Amino acid sequence: KQEVTQIPAALSVPEGENLVLNCSFTDSAIYNLQWFRQDPGKGLTSLLLIQSSQREQTSGRLNASLDKSSGRSTLYIAASQPGDSATYLCAVPDSNYQLIWGAGTKLIIKP
């Protein structure tokens, strides 16, 4: 059974730093991996979806990488800003195409 883990559960860094969020999964036979952002009291916003055939995907200051063999994805945020403060979640589909979720990393960017 696929399990998804995100470490750390929370992260606080000063503004301007580059940072990496981690997502691990136990079954490497995935179709894709999706990163989401959730602001307090809000819904989830899709940030990046990286297909199993891809090694990385970029959107602005965000870069997601995927290493299926090691069961890991990282979300790299460059030049962090206070507006990046949110909870970041990753998810992978199982064999029935249903998403299996990590518990999220709560990110705080200090001005």
Place this chain on the structure above:
Amino acid sequence: NAGVTQTPKFQVLKTGQSMTLQCAQDMNHNSMYWYRQDPGMGLRLIYYSASEGTTDKGEVPNGYNVSRLNKREFSLRLESAAPSQTSVYFCASSVGGLNTEAFFGQGTRLTVV
């Protein structure tokens, strides 16, 4: 660019009352989902509809029913609300099949007293 729209945004119910949460998407997606999100529990799938005319149980279906009214709309019904159903409910949709990229509504915050 409406995407996925949920109503209502907030609701307070008394134990035993019933209500229906509405969800509509305008992206012509085949698959739709209902999740609940609780502190410390993450997102849990209640029910999903892989395509119009089909519905299936997710991880936590007890106490809920769903209707896929048409391709656009997927509703979640609580027949007899219980305090344990206090949660934030999210509707989501995706193209379906291998295209699992999910898009979410803004959520419904439900309190059962």
